[in-house]
Amino acid sequence: MIRRLMVANRGEIASRVFRTCRALGIETVAVHSDADADLPYVREADLAVRLPGNTPAETYLDVALLLDAARRTGADAIHPGYGFLSENAGFAAAVEDAGLTWVGPTPASIEAMGSKVEAKRIMREAGVPVLEAPAQPTESDLPLIVKASAGGGGRGMRIVRSLDALDREVAAARAEAESAFGDGTVFVEPYVEHGRHVEVQVVGSSVYGDRDCSLQRRHQKVVEEAPAPGLDDAVRTAMHDAARAAAEAIDYRGAGTVEFLLDPATRRFWFLEMNTRLQVEHPVTEAVQGVDLVELQLRVAESDWFMGWGGEPDGHAIEVRLYAEDPAADHAPQSGVLTRFEIPAEDGVRIDAGYESGSEVSTFYDAMLAKVVAHAPTRTAAARRLAGVLSRATIHGVPTNRDQLVAILRDPRFLAGEVSTALLPEVQVPPLDPAWAPVAAALAIAEHDAALRTVQRGIPVGWRNVTSQPQLTLLDDQPVAWWGGRDGYRVDGATVVAASPTAVTLEVDGVRTTYAVVVGDGAVDVDWPGGHAAYARTPRFTDPADAVASGSLLAPMPGTVTAVHVAAGDEVAAGQPVLVLEAMKMQHTVAAPTAGTVTEIGVETGAQVAAGEVLAVVAETVEEEQ
Template identity: 75%
Template sequence: MTIKRLLVANRAEIASRVFRTCRSLGIETVAIHADADAALPYVREADAAVRLPGNAPSETYLRIDLVLDAARGSGADAIHPGYGFLSENADFARAVIDAGLTWIGPTPESIEAMGSKIRAKEIMKAAGVPVLEAPAEPTEADLPLLVKASAGGGGRGMRVVRRLEDLPGEVAKAEAEALSAFGDGTVFVEPYVERGRHVEVQVVDSVVYGERDCSLQRRHQKVVEEAPAPNLPDEVRTALHEAARQAAEAVEYRGAGTVEFLYDPATERFFFLEMNTRLQVEHPVTELVHDVDLVLLQVASAEATWFMGWSDPPQGHAIEVRLYAEDPAADYQPQSGTLTTFEIPLEDGVRVDAGFESGSEVSTHYDAMLAKVIAHAPTRQAAARKLAGVLSRARIHGLVTNRDQLVAILRDPAFLRGDVSTDFLDGFETGLRPSSATDGAAVAAAIALAERAKEARTVQRGIPVAWRNVVSQPQRAVFEEAEVEWYGAYAVDGHTVVSAGSESVTLETDGVRTTYAITVNGRDVDVDSSRGHVHLTRVPRFVDPAEQVASGSLLAPMPGTVVSVAVETGQEVEAGQQVLVLEAMKMQHPVLSPYAGTVTEIDAKPGAQVAAGEVLAVVEEA
């Protein structure tokens, strides 16, 4: 069957990625979008787009009936599920096939067999693939343990348990997260390998396309992926490939899939974790080192009654980083709002798969990933250096991201040695810029703001910036992060102003010249230079009393939905005690009391939608 028009039952960068291959094949494309995604680039890129009213995944991208109606209404004859949402839903695959459409993915039976991690382990064990045995009755000797959701992935519904008394509570939390994210609250427990490596093997049908190392994770979600896996003994590599081939054959697998393993370098043993019956987020690194288009192979496998593929040896090394709208310094708290500037340099050997652009709104309804940035080079060190350079030169304004942390990882000596593990980021520095970088940026920002004020003058345009006929006090620019004072416009705190404009300022510091690009958006001032990006917030001269909040107010850290409230008005609480739980970007975030005291006010109820900065409760300190 030849596909003529394909609908992608997904959003953002994966939809754009599939559309790119479709255009090369001459296949027309259809996008579906929730209201929050209407202005994202992928909607414009498609030949046709269908609105799914609402925003929550449960009322949009997870609605099988609406997705099928969109396919019928747009004339699509095939559906690609992308990843996440319905991509590993056997009922959805059956519904697509029953509707007479071509399903771009494995058979519903394969999805079903691998959809439950519990059943998948049983099948793999029978096929001779090594698995981690979960203890029936855990004891202290079994610690630490890992609670995992049986359905889905992405780190949701996953908790590490280090004390037996914490197990029931962590199981309950994992069940709640899994139910919210996947509609299935089933969880299981297995041993947790502290310094293991996450190594996965790409298959198409039962043909192996090498392996990837995805060990660098936070909250059990991948951050950096690469191919081939570094420092992997050849005999282990060969055994992993063979185990993945056996796994695919055990379920008569069709199309692209990934077999994930936990590798223990200390013993050189590996264990089956799960099989993802779909395209992986990190598939670009495999494509670059094997010179293959995995989406094209998915389409070929779906169109043909049989598929004969082959895999050439990997060429060079590829590293991918996931650029998230999150704050690593605040426990990776997701960020939402307007991405005012989003520019990543495109250079030889660099690939950017992005779901957003300058001006895009990042909502709280979906995952916080903005883009994947991938570098391919002859060696691992060259790929890391190239990728770090591109990220450091990117201009990203409006939201806090993990960009600086990614650059720090790529330049870290341990990472460059290939000393990676799933606990690599535990205690890792967030990559925050040194104060000297902030000082220079603040001076440049202050000069640029003065130049902006000059350009806005309607009278006395010829008077120099910062000039006073009676020098009674210095000029002053006050930011939340720094304060700058100066007399005249040529020397500021040891920085000499070489040239100045409202958007660009060059300073000479200790004989070294640096040019800063300044972008002003209301109170927000973003400064980019070779020293990196610095965000500054202007402090208004006068404060609006209406914007002040009472002492002890617990504010919503981001827009989201209140899941539960754990206290009552008048109740005494301890420092760090959970007051309520907020859900945003598919994750649950506890809001804790900052100190011991009494709850004097509760302004939020379960199910309520709250905005960032909104008062949720007030705790009066004891």
């Protein structure tokens, strides 16, 4: 029997495992880096151990440090969560060699599936269909996809649509895989356009239904659901049988997932990989199957024998991953303080969050903030419930993909079950119409500033003896005009029904709308039924030292410079890579915006940079007129 369990992970998955442990009466131990010291999961554990440092290599990937934390706290079992060392056979073996219970499959099973190349060979011998990689690719084999053999989470993966780009993309994938996994081995296989990612949940060789995980960005899953929609009985049965054969081929124990790529046009499917761990998207299976997969993991770990049976799914469940990222900037990860992070807790909705209001999102780890899951009798009802909860969430301080998730859940193609890996980029987020939000922000600022007065507190806001011009509030460099005085506020085109530092009610054409406003230091957040907008309060005077030179390449997010491809004085073409920035385990190429000359390189390889920092300057080439 497990008495005290340590989770060798962080964030929401640590909280998730602790929740089941509390229900079972198992004591818990958290480990945390310096950056994670104030996150909720650390407080939720019975004991916590600091892992000095911030980077994964010096904290959550340090086997000796983790085993020492278990020894110091008296833990007798370790759960790896997902990511980090969860699929590291050496770590699993080290845990068992230390006399501790490993909550996961055997090291041999992990090793067998750890290399995608070796996994394909085993699956082929077990009769599971696999995609065959061309030995010498030709134009007729395009498009291709480059994958990291030890990869996961979309890292070390590149789509190739031109043979001329193959070598370059292989090199980029190899570098990203080496950085993320310590193994730069990659392979190439055909890329199925508009394919679907369908996966089957197993515990041992028992099947617990299937999921669809086709909606992805950067080859990372964003929306998952169970059961997979639109599968006919023959395909579903064949997939379940193939997953069972895969598990039996490696004598699998515990929870795992067999992933398949499905071609909807031909109904053919192929083995992609087997994840020898708990999946991020496991909550949708728990919702429709009525099981606790973490509890099943613990039961398997406590006993060498386990037999279970998955039943028919009850209703439908959809999960979305809420990321700190900017979809408009190619999903660039974002960091900073979540000044407000509130998602409504409603019936049929589950929230697995790793952050709370006041938490800081660092640049060292994955950008996922939370998973939000809705369960309902039908798929349409689940999508509507989930979209409603997300639209009512209050998220301030860090840009997120919330609006994109709502747009996906309300898209007619998604609701019709037309899911594929190509759908998400095609979904357009409706343009935000802030309408009267800037006015609400300006009036709330006026009320906020008035409340801070120490003199002349009895004078109405905006009072003037002779009103000849409106008051102007600069938001994002744009002026917002309003009048104030003894009779209250006045704005053109609307009636100000009420105004306070936290809420403003406006009436336009007989319709009243209340705007919730949070006035912060230099920023204002406005929430209303139509969406959310954040504004910067523009100072009246700008320090010339804050200006940047024309042609400056600014860091799109905080991160580490991993490569510099040019030097001062070099001529560059538009779109030519200048340097590579790594943030949140992803590599981002910073390219020249125009053809020109590199006049300045402000960083070197290994440098830590902040968002908005000048990385380089490219002076545009201007051709002289004849």
